[in-house]
Amino acid sequence: MVLCAIVGLATGSxxxxxxxxxxxxxxxxxxxxxxxxxxxxxxxSGAYMGDKWSPLSDSTNVAAATAETPLYEHVRSMMTTTLPSFIIAMIL
Known part of the structure; x- marks a missing residue:
């Protein structure tokens, strides 16, 4: 799970x-x-978590641009929902 998250974060996909x-x-x-x-x-789970946190991701960039929010602020705000779910998934 963690390895897929790292690859998703690094590639944005x-x-x-x-x-x-x-x-x-x-x-x-x-x-x-x-x-x-x-x-x-x-x-x-790991792949999509990495995709959501990556500043290279197309969906993250489109969402930030549509909401007229700075990219890194958008990524930071998404961590409030994705980090707890990632931790719960790792425990399960």
């Missing part, structure tokens, strides 16, 4: 994180005997 590192982590999860649904949930 949840699809890139899911399609590269996510595929590899699904294989690792299968090898470790982890339920595929749980592995997929972890991959997708």
């Amino acid at each position: 949840s699809w890139t994180a899911s399609g590269t590192v996510g595929v590899a982590l699904m294989g690792v999860g299968q090898g470790l005997g982890i339920n595929p649904a749980i592995s997929a949930g972890m991959v997708i």
Whole structure:
């Protein structure tokens, strides 16, 4: 989950994180005997969290531009909702 979040944050794309590192982590999860649904949930959760926090993300830039808000202020405000959900997902 954390690795997908880092890749999503670095690239600004949840699809890139899911399609590269996510595929590899699904294989690792299968090898470790982890339920595929749980592995997929972890991959997708991390990828979308990284996408939402990334200043490179197209959806983050469009939302900030539409709301006429500075980009980093928008990212900071999104952390109030995404950080608790990320922590809860990591605990589960």
